[in-house]
Amino acid sequence: MIGKTYTTMLGGRELSIETGRLAKLVSGSVTLRYGDTLLLVTAQARDEKSLLDFLPLTVEFEERHYAVGKIPGSFQRREGRPGEKAILSARITDRQIRPLFPKGYRHETQVIITVLSADGQNAPDVLGPIGASAALSVSDIPWAGPTACVRVGQIDGQYVVNPTAEQLERSVMDLVVAGTRDAVMMVEAGAQTVDEETLVGAIEFAHAEMQGVISLIETMRVEIGLEKFNFLAESDLSTDLVPELAEAARVGGLRGALLTVKKKERSANLKALRDRLIAERVPEDAEDAAERILALKAAFSKVEKQELRRLILEDDLRADGRNSKTVRPIWIETRPLPRAHGSAIFTRGETQVLGVATLGTERDEILIDDLSSETGDKFLLHYNFPPYSTGEVKRMGGQSRREIGHGNLAKRAIRAVLPSFEEFPYVIRVVGEVLESNGSSSMATVCAGTLSLMDAGVPLKAPVAGVAMGLVMEGERYRILTDILGLEDALGDMDFKVCGSADGVTALQMDIKVGGITPAVMREALAQAREARLHILGKMAEVLAAPRAELSPTAPRIVSMKINPELIGKVIGPGGKQVRELEAMGAQVTIEEDGTIRIFSASGEAAEAVRARISGLTREAKVGEEFEGTVVKTAPFGAFVNLYPGQDGMLHISQMSEERINAVEDVLNVGDKLRVKIVNVDDRGKIDLIRPELEGKIAPRAPREPRGDRGSRPDRGDRGPRPPRSE
Template structure:
């Protein structure tokens, strides 16, 4: 069966959407093709309303190894749980489509993106959101799209839409933009210290270029779109809405403002809790049973709505926030460097009631992360892990594996710091940074960036510049808006934007923006970035008071890596027969890695052991040259001379005529096994055989005639003619 195909140009290449051929039983099914990358995207929802009080939306990004002609590397040789890249790709789609479901929509909805083919040049992560928007648009699922998504790169001064993997490797910007026809919905970026204005220009460029994709999806919806099923936001009669006019002023008059402006999180929660309980007790007398439970739930919901309305009013009208700050103020900052005695690098970064312990560990290439996904990358030499335990928010929860939120926040912090790390050639360590969130009241991912930077500097990693991060918020109503610097958890929950900006004093290195409304304008984005720069510079100043730059020396507990270059043809000598030489080197207290180029890296917890191994390798790979002098050891005596070991693996021969000014009959008259003797290389023949002299006798004894080459013997006669083949007579 042939499906219906729709095509447009995106970034100068053909983008094709097809429906009606695959997965026809699902509500919405679309195949996306861009180059030789092909995705199948499906959307399905239950028509029965869920009892949950939030939108039960799940987005799954399924990578199939057959897409790149690989068999999975797992024990069972089949795909397991999604890897980090797949989870991040799913989050890009989720963050783009979630805000456009109708308010009050509570039907379980699932979007599944399956990568069927990957050409490893056109990334599937930005194609999944396009497929999801198309599948939702033609399905019977209520959704207020469409949206589109593109990646923007920057090569020199030129902006590029959906750069290939090769182009992206040379790009100073990796920006993902999603939006509707009129506004930007989601932004995520990694950058090499680009300016705020450059970033806004790239976002506007990406938004313009996605318009053709939006036209294509609109055409699909008009021609093929199914009727949306009827849904209900809740009970026909909303008891909360009926209560609000009656109790809103009563709640405000009872001290809501003072409770909201309480500085500490737990104190604020207790103050609001007391107000809520007094409201319930006044309206539901003790002992009343009939309908009490439903009325309590309604009153609690009504209180929450008034609380949100009052907080937003305070911000918009009075520039007052939940902890008493104005919109531009950063919370108090406290920093401690090297709190852990044995870690290679560590720091505690505290901003208000958000606290993160950053820890840096340095390792060898053997510690790099092996990647088994649909990319051509096979290893990662920089790791950043973000941990968010339940105690950080004063809660008790089940602890399991790393959540999608932890992976997403860790990835953002990783992108922020990667831009300022030295190259592996400059600093040949595998680096792991861990952000342990100890307290959380908003912006813990940005605190991880700050703590991670400080721990790297404490470890002695030569960063190009310190990096700090700050989370920006937004409250917008009826044309009025207020941008907030360094948001609290409450402001994140009740606000309209979470805009995380990371960078140095020179520019932005990472960015992530999520919108809970229909999008924001470029003007608001410019203002938010400018205000974020103010906050970032303030935080960088506080960090510089404790650690102005990376420590000049590696931490005393950090291992040492010594690098040296050898002739690739001598690698075998370092390895030795059956690896014997390498095993002996590592028995000296170090790890040794050898690349095909001849680059050797020695890794040891002891600087002395690393230096000893280096000296041993230099000896093993040393190349003898005429004129070099050595303190050698006599290792063999023959009637015509003595063999002297110059360095491991290399002997030379000192002829009897070069041992003394006077004629001697036997070598043993002047040489004994094991004796040390000063010698100098006089000649090296084409076979590598070395003739030695004693430097103190040079000019006092007649120089010895060099050994004859293989083409003639000592008499000067040419070698005998080879025997003729069997069955032939000599001429």
Template sequence: MNAKTFTAMLGDKELSIETGKLAKLVSGSVTVRYGDTILLVTAQARDERSTLDFLPLTVEFEERHYAVGKIPGSFHRREGRPGEKAILSARITDRQIRPLFPKGYRQETQVIITVISADGENAPDVLGPIGASAALSISDIPWGGPTACVRVGQIDGQYVVNPTASQLQHSSMDLVVAGTRDAILMVEAGARTVDEEALVSAIEFAHAQMQPIIALIEQMRAELGQEKFVFATEADLTVDMVPELAEAAKAAGLRDVLLTAGKKERSGRVKALRDGLIALRVPDAGAEGAAAQITALKNAFYKVEKQELRRLILEEDLRADGRNTRTVRPIWIEARPLPRAHGSAIFTRGETQVLGVATLGTERDEILIDDLTNETGDKFLLHYNFPPYSTGEVKRMGGQSRREIGHGNLAKRAIRAVLPDFETFPYVIRLVGEVLESNGSSSMATVCAGTLALMDAGVPISAPVAGVAMGLVIEEGQYKILTDILGSEDALGDMDFKVCGTREGVTALQMDIKVEGITPQIMREALAQAKDARLHILGKMAEVLPAPRPELAPTAPRILTLKINPELIGKVIGPGGKQVRELEAMGAQVTIEEDGTIRIFSSDSASARAVQERIEAVTRSAKVGEEFEGTVVKTAPFGAFVNLFAGQDGMLHISQISETRINTVEDALNVGDKLRVKIANIDDRGKIDLVRPELEGKIAPREPRAPREGGERRGPPRR
């Protein structure tokens, strides 16, 4: 065994990468260790070229429950398909490594990250990209790395690299940055409303911290790296066609066609122009070899279209829909379009439209998490749905795609920063973003629609949140930053930079780069331009809903909260849960916490109030001096037992019943009689002595009952 280990310091801990010990049959294999978190990362490519016209790269993030000493909670007690957190972790790695595969590379390539040990403090999601970079670098797979990835937190104003899970709870930001030696490739962030300059500074800090890791992987490649295999590329028949086709398209009015307002109309005119140019060159589509020539001409026309769109942006400050680079598309908003939902809103920006719907529930509705973390549940859910009709297409519909999960998570991080804490607003919140039309930045429209739906539901958020997607076109040192990008600008541009925040600062951002990286200066400009757009959008939202509605929607359930002595929880539950079942039969859900907090959840406020009164009666504590209109429930030779309230009786001694002497209790009182009584004493066992307030001063007070030795109470004194 020729195992070799490479180490470097990352923050206050050692990062080690080992190879040559595990999974030696694969092209590239490493284990990455940080603390007691260990990942096995492998990279493998097929020998033959794929027939697909895109890079067939897959990244899998596998969580093994044995890594934390757990048996999976599933029915079969084995791991199933990846959970949301694993999918998001896989996307972090994918977005880092994908831009650096060579142009024309079409071999099916797979990177598998397996978490084999997790210490609960050092997160594996940022170690996976490091392992992938190392595995690809020493493999025979052509790839333009190395890269590295780190997480940055901000605690007490200081940046911390790879903060632990405990430290992250006190951090004002959770920033994940990936990059090469010279530039940034990917950024993912959630924050508690931080300003743009702080984010750029944190990104620069992250880039500096990842340099030792990049140097370490370069050392591994120099010592152990295999020779990269030569991959086959298909002859690009379109290269020679582009210049001539570009001239013909220009003469046919391509510029004016591309500036057509409206996605449908523009697509129709572009297709008609393309097909007309192709028909002139291939008059007989059924002839031998015509199909290949038509395909080549379509590919060439796509390149011509891309070139012209980029030229319009760089040279004329014009975009496909006629806007300049800084203009936000027209916005219209409708609040509460759904009469029965707890909160709803439609947000439309240009040809992107999202229906946001908010639903309020109880603690029983929180989602349970069964992964390698210590989390037990999440009280905020956000689901992003992207049906095929939103883009005018027909596709097979199944479960949520990785893209939907990623976009939903970004919107969730953006909005979570402004939600009230559960103690203040004890509801589980579910937001759904239904994408009805999509022509760019539907995830950002989901942030806006979701915020409006929360405000419509009466959720007391700390501030409205809006989001905008920024783009970039860069060529030979010249660049333009685009505000509120279209779908075509996302496909033909060089950056997708989504920024979410309030008027005060950023709450989430996500950046993906299609070129080899961008500089901090470009990021500063993009963030400043995004802030202008965000403030414009927030202004439009404020015209419809300037603040959360003062009351919950009429259809929203009500939650009443009360606090009892934890020692009385058993009285509320009752034997075998009988009391709780009776309470819920009154039309409400009841949750009880160990600290004595009780929450009553009902869509009928009258039912909730009735349950609250019942619990208050069951758990009420008597106090010396209180007076009650009681009912005699039992008589004895020494006195009468009087019920004060539900579950609580007191004893009225025979000497305190009447101003005159009586021989038996029944001479003055019988079961069922009602009388006014006052609490005179409560002993150490909770036993209550009563007197009649109208007889005070007329009868000598009775001596309080004294306990026997050993804590036993004496019996009643003889008359």
């Protein structure tokens, strides 16, 4: 069967989507090509409904190293678990498509994006969501798309759609936007401190640019799309119970339970009210007790959501008693860990994060083995979300996708204000340990991480802070919420995280649960977020206004120096012997091809001792210099005198005395110390010496013949034939 191809232009380059040629047994399958980047995207759902009470959607982003002509670097030489980049790419697709599945849809659904070819210029992460939208649209899976996704950069003040890798290096922002025909649904960005209006302009630009792709997928759906299968939505029983249960809950004290300030107490009060209402309506001996209890629990959740949203929209009153624009109380402590290089505790309401900064050498940078051209990263940020942070018991394993996503957002926020490696030659690791979580723990990680870096003495360009904004929308009415609680995240319509300094935004992430929001609402949310961010930065400044003037006393020291690249061999030594001796002095030594040497040690004294040793090894002797040297070796023609570590000179027998000397040992022996002066340095670095008190009193020795210059010697032809070898 010959496939059918659809094309459109995006960012001045052709985007083509083909279906009907590969992976034809799956419900929806497309191949997408942009430049020489080629993806296969499939979508499949199970026929039977899952028993889970949430949407069982999984998105996998599979990187194949053959896509860039590489063999994997793992021990088995095959691809293993998805790397961080692949997980972040999968999350972009997931966040775009998840809100558009029908309410009550419970069929296990899987979208798999496989990178078959990557050209290194057109990133596959923003192409995967387009492929997923196309595959779902032509499949029989119920889904309310299509959507599209583009990346926007800004170069020399101009917005650029889907910038190439080379263009992205020159861009002041890296913005990814997904949306439907009418509204924006998902935003993720890292930026070099840009103002809010520039970001909104970029989002509007992105939404306009994606319309051609959406039209293309709509055409595909009309021409070749399968009929969507029918699915069993959740039982209407819970919906039928809502009106009566809502009235009983209000009478029973629902408002008071919802307005309990503390999270655990609020949860306990709501559960007690729910259980009492259920017990009043379900006799213990009822045949359908289990079914009715489940239905009543679902109905109570709806009542709880309705009442919370009503309080917010009508009374501007939130679960913990705040209004829509108030930030929770903040307290901060710096340097709580005595041995860490930098540490801080940031607490906002019932969300608390311990930030810890560690400084290392170039050897500590993380090596990257994915489809990108990167080889390493000198800034690491790890976000840990243990179960005790929410008062739960769960199995602990590797890092979850959520932890990777939240950590990446915090990393992008802080990276924008880090000094360059040339200015501050350390590999930096920040860890955010979430100790308590009641909403916005990733934003607390930005604050705690910033404070820990300043506590360590890292010269940040500016402090950064983050805040999570929410939204409750009913028709034309809406209210934007500052610093949302976990409950407001779960029952609200938006999670909009904004990070930045006093000068502008460095990172943001937005996820919408409704059909999307308009630019006007986004502007209002960004303006309200700026007010909150400035408030939080003010609280941080009360404790630590700027990076500490001195590096933390527990932090290792790095001494940088520059040598003649031709002398690198002297520092390394034969077989690396010299470097090993240097590191045995208590330091790590890294050497670059341009002659830059960095000495890393926990002890400033050890670092300085190694620096002095290297200076001696690479010191270039000059004619006229005098030294107090030590005889290290004698020969019939003279004595070798050590001038400084790693450098000897030769004092010829004719330069030792005014009188004729029969043997060097008549004047000098190994271990003797004497004053010497350099009179010549040849092209090989060989040094000739004289005793300075004899200068002018004895005839100077003729300079050694330059290396390779044998022009004054007769060649073999001038000297006649070589005499026959005697037997």
